[in-house]
Amino acid sequence: MRLLKLVPEDTNIGFVSMRYWAFGITGLLTLLAVATVWFQDLNYGVDFAGGLMIEAQFPQPPQIQQVRDNVDRLGFGESHPSPFGDGRVVSIRLPVPASADPGAAAAEASRVQASLRAEFPGINFTRSDNVSGKVSDELIRKGIIAVLLAVFGIAVFSWLRYEWQFGVSTFVAVMHDVLMTLGFFAITRMEFDLTIVAAILTIIGYSINDKIVVDDRIRENMRKYRKMDMGPLIDLSVNEVLPRTVMTSITVLLALGALLLFGGHVLRGFSAAMMLGIVIGTYSSIYVSASMLITLGLKAEPPKAKGGPGRRSGPQNESYDGAQV
Amino acid sequence: MLNFPRWKVIGIWAILAFGILLSVPSLLPPSVSEYLPGWAQRVHVNLGLDLAGGSHLLYEADTADVARARATLIEDTVRRALRTNTPPIDIGEVSTSGGQLSFVVRDPTQVDAALQVVRDATRPSGFGGVREWDVSNQGNRVTLRPTQAGLDNAINQAMTGAHDVIDRRINALGTREPTIQREGTNRILVEVPGLQNPDQLKALIGRTAHLEFRLVDLSVTPQQIQSGRAPIGSQILPYAEGGPGARIAVQRRAIITGDMISDARQTFDQQDGRPVVAISFDGNGTRRFARVTQENTGKPFAIILDNVVLSAPRIDEPILGGSAQIRGSFTVDTANSLAISLKSGSLPVALRIIEERSVGPDLGADSIRNGIIASVVATAAVLIFMFLSYGRFGLYADLAVAINLFIIVGVMALMNSTLTLPGIAGFVLTMGTAVDANVLINERIREERRKGRSVIMAVENGYKEASRTIFEANVIHVIAGSIMLLMGSGPIKGFAVVLLIGIVTSVFTAVVFTRMLVSQWIRRNRPTEIHI
Numbered sequence: 115m116r117l118l119k120l121v122p123e124d125t126n127i128g129f130v131s132m133r134y135w136a137f138g139i140t141g142l143l144t145l146l147a148v149a150t151v152w153f154q155d156l157n158y159g160v161d162f163a164g165g166l167m168i169e170a171q172f173p174q175p176p177q178i179q180q181v182r183d184n185v186d187r188l189g190f191g192e193s194h195p196s197p198f199g200d201g202r203v204v205s206i207r208l209p210v211p212a213s214a215d216p217g218a219a220a221a222e223a224s225r226v227q228a229s230l231r232a233e234f235p236g237i238n239f240t241r242s243d244n245v246s247g248k249v250s251d252e253l254i255r256k257g258i259i260a261v262l263l264a265v266f267g268i269a270v271f272s273w274l275r276y277e278w279q280f281g282v283s284t285f286v287a288v289m290h291d292v293l294m295t296l297g298f299f300a301i302t303r304m305e306f307d308l309t310i311v312a313a314i315l316t317i318i319g320y321s322i323n324d325k326i327v328v329d330d331r332i333r334e335n336m337r338k339y340r341k342m343d344m345g346p347l348i349d350l351s352v353n354e355v356l357p358r359t360v361m362t363s364i365t366v367l368l369a370l371g372a373l374l375l376f377g378g379h380v381l382r383g384f385s386a387a388m389m390l391g392i393v394i395g396t397y398s399s400i401y402v403s404a405s406m407l408i409t410l411g412l413k414a415e416p417p418k419a420k421g422g423p424g425r426r427s428g429p430q431n432e433s434y435d436g437a438q439v
Numbered sequence: 440m441l442n443f444p445r446w447k448v449i450g451i452w453a454i455l456a457f458g459i460l461l462s463v464p465s466l467l468p469p470s471v472s473e474y475l476p477g478w479a480q481r482v483h484v485n486l487g488l489d490l491a492g493g494s495h496l497l498y499e500a501d502t503a504d505v506a507r508a509r510a511t512l513i514e515d516t517v518r519r520a521l522r523t524n525t526p527p528i529d530i531g532e533v534s535t536s537g538g539q540l541s542f543v544v545r546d547p548t549q550v551d552a553a554l555q556v557v558r559d560a561t562r563p564s565g566f567g568g569v570r571e572w573d574v575s576n577q578g579n580r581v582t583l584r585p586t587q588a589g590l591d592n593a594i595n596q597a598m599t600g601a602h603d604v605i606d607r608r609i610n611a612l613g614t615r616e617p618t619i620q621r622e623g624t625n626r627i628l629v630e631v632p633g634l635q636n637p638d639q640l641k642a643l644i645g646r647t648a649h650l651e652f653r654l655v656d657l658s659v660t661p662q663q664i665q666s667g668r669a670p671i672g673s674q675i676l677p678y679a680e681g682g683p684g685a686r687i688a689v690q691r692r693a694i695i696t697g698d699m700i701s702d703a704r705q706t707f708d709q710q711d712g713r714p715v716v717a718i719s720f721d722g723n724g725t726r727r728f729a730r731v732t733q734e735n736t737g738k739p740f741a742i743i744l745d746n747v748v749l750s751a752p753r754i755d756e757p758i759l760g761g762s763a764q765i766r767g768s769f770t771v772d773t774a775n776s777l778a779i780s781l782k783s784g785s786l787p788v789a790l791r792i793i794e795e796r797s798v799g800p801d802l803g804a805d806s807i808r809n810g811i812i813a814s815v816v817a818t819a820a821v822l823i824f825m826f827l828s829y830g831r832f833g834l835y836a837d838l839a840v841a842i843n844l845f846i847i848v849g850v851m852a853l854m855n856s857t858l859t860l861p862g863i864a865g866f867v868l869t870m871g872t873a874v875d876a877n878v879l880i881n882e883r884i885r886e887e888r889r890k891g892r893s894v895i896m897a898v899e900n901g902y903k904e905a906s907r908t909i910f911e912a913n914v915i916h917v918i919a920g921s922i923m924l925l926m927g928s929g930p931i932k933g934f935a936v937v938l939l940i941g942i943v944t945s946v947f948t949a950v951v952f953t954r955m956l957v958s959q960w961i962r963r964n965r966p967t968e969i970h971i
Contacts, residue, residue: 117970118827123889171801220641220795240802246793249497260926264919271918275911312861312923312934316868319919319938323875323912330908358882361828365821365878366871372817373867378809380489380802384864 121357133405147297159307164250166208169241175201198379219244257311279410287403317391324399461849487859492803494637497794500625506538520560541582600787607783648780652695655739659688699724703781705774714774716765725761733757810863836877839948859933869941876949880905
């Protein structure tokens with residue numbers, strides 16, 4: 115039986131030589147992502163914006179305008195109804211009630227439900243969330259802290275485990291992943307809620323996993339080919355792990371694709387964020403973190419390495435001839 | 440690396456078998472699993488509210504409310520102590536704003552004595568008790584400030600009390616398997632699976648149910664009621680029966696308080712057939728009510744619930760039997776829930792809902808079905824892909840990935856964890872990392888083969904080199920997962936639990952289990968060439 119090989123053996127792609135182009139494009143895209151988040155803001159779900167979310171299942175797909183008119187008539191604010199899936203499920207969002215009365219949100223929810231029930235008989239309310247402004251602020255703060263802590267913790271780990279250059283390049287690459295994902299949510303206007311924070315944490319985990327694999331190989335080759343230049347050495351390492359990178363990414367994308375198609379609308383945002391994050395994370399392992407190691411001046415021979423013949427020789431004195439030992 | 444003694448092989452299979460066995464009760468349909476013995480039924484994964492449907496209510500207590508109540512309480516204590524002192528100490532200009540008590544000692548020569556009395560009265564009780572009030576004076580004005588420790592203590596007590604009251608009320612409703620837990624300093628989380636419309640529950644929990652019977656103060660003039668300024672010893676409260684905006688003056692002293700009630704139930708009024716709540720007093724309450732009604736026959740008394748006068752009936756004759764009826768604009772349901780609230784005692788602190796989520800059972804069932812379909816499709820796609828890529832080694836990896844999924848369920852069942860929707864997503868990620876581990880190993884073996892190593896050397900090196908990378912990558916996941924578990928709220932936690940369990944089990948199945956399978960195959964067949 116012939117086995118499937120997605121990447122031909124012994125690729126020799128010059129990733130490092132493209133790094134200035136890659137840095138430029140990556141930088142521009144990241145700026146664009148940050149600018150979009152800054153100027154357009156994210157479409158926060160009730161978890162982060164506070165307010166009411168009611169999800170209703172109609173017997174037939176309703177006219178969205180009709181639903182909007184029905185709810186907006188009650189005067190609680192703009193309802194932003196948006197349909198899901200086959201159009202029968204509609205989610206309705208309302209802002210946090212202006213009243214300080216704690217029961218106000220619940221009262222609003224039941225009035226909206228009564229009003230919709232009157233106009234659309236057979237309607238079924240499948241879900242309702244109401245989150246006060248206080249809780250949503252806390253959730254935002256906790257979410258940001260969790261993400262930052264995760265990134266920092268991991269960067270510190272790579273720094274302690276390897277050289278500081280690995281820590282810095284991992285940190286920059288992962289921040290890039292997070293910003294790009296946020297930018298994606300700002301541009302697509304997909305709802306940004308707590309599950310997306312879980313997705314971002316997963317993307318961070320996955321992306322770092324990928325970087326560890328590449329970094330680990332670079333370290334291994336640094337010990338093996340002591341006299342090789344960093345550029346060719348990084349190219350060699352990335353090429354060596356390329357089959358694994360592609361294989362794993364595709365497998366995970368397959369699994370996420372199943373989640374996206376069959377997981378129902380509740381998991382849709384999560385799966386979409388994850389799929390994008392996998393692509394971004396894989397890209398940034400090669401073009402951001404690995405390429406950056408050269409810019410950061412990683413030496414072919416780490417000062418901490420145990421002694422051996424010729425260990426003081428500089429990184430530039432012998433060129434890589436492409437031979438494999 | 441490839442040498443597996445017999446005891447190791449048996450040990451590995453035993454661990455895997457145990458893990459899979461643990462997952463069985465959770466995977467059987469409920470109609471089958473109910474025939475299992477009790478201990479086996481207890482080992483199962485709970486479904487989160489987002490999957491099973493139900494209500495999630497997060498309550499927060501107003502801590503200022505606790506401080507206020509404490510200040511009122513200490514005011515009583517201090518007044519009594521000063522009054523019963525010999526000679527009695529006269530005070531005025533009492534204020535209890537901001538949770539602190541301050542008053543003026545009228546006779547400046549008595550300030551020192553007053554301080555002494557107040558300090559004695561607020562001395563911590565028992566050995567090692569916490570000082571609860573800081574007593575200080577400025578001239579003849581004495582101020583009692585609550586200490587942080589004292590306040591924390593009081594909030595903690597109030598929350599413990601509130602937890603018990605909520606517990607009793609929900610149990611009285613007969614709801615299945617509610618979760619009631621304290622969160623942080625002043626919050627209580629209530630989760631009730633299977634309950635779609637939480638209105639009744641909310642009405643029940645949210646009511647403080649602070650019931651009091653007090654005499655109506657007839658000496659207060661309508662002008663005073665209008666102005667809202669009550670003379671000393673009485674209080675002006677809203678009056679529910681008098682129409683909107685109506686108010687009535689009542690005495691401050693209560694005849695009967697909620698803790699003197701021994702029973703409460705919903706019944707119907709014998710005259711007009713409307714729903715009412717019938718209450719019975721305990722011994723102390725019966726005696727007090729009998730005495731007061733004897734002394735005040737012909738006068739009205741007020742039935743006050745949560746600072747609103749529900750009704751103010753006239754005492755036609757002394758009530759000696761120790762029972763009474765609470766009338767108001769009740770329906771059967773509201774009367775019933777008031778009865779439950781009264782019987783379960785009043786909440787020591789007012790609670791308000793700051794987060795409410797409910798998921799209908801239909802959506803929950805949809806989510807489970809979708810989750811299962813997605814997981815099966817995802818798993819099948821991954822397994823087929825692995826087999827196509829690595830042949831025999833892919834099959835070993837497939838076996839490892841599949842067993843891994845069962846073991847995660849098994850460990851979750853052992854810990855009685857809750858599976859939520861993000862948890863299902865966690866499964867997908869875990870499967871990703873398990874696959875990654877296998878991919879790393881197999882790609883490494885391929886690479887070693889390309890370099891011309893013998894089969895045994897290639898497999899040996901492949902596992903050795905890849906294991907290091909796998910270990911490092913998974914330490915990273917543990918860091919991320921632990922941070923999520925510690926910092927995250929609800930959904931993130933559900934995700935982190937699955938992730939953390941999955942990391943351990945996936946490293947075990949990917950590194951140890953497949954290595955054993957591969958080494959056994961190699962030892963049996965001594966292949967000189969492998970398809971990978």
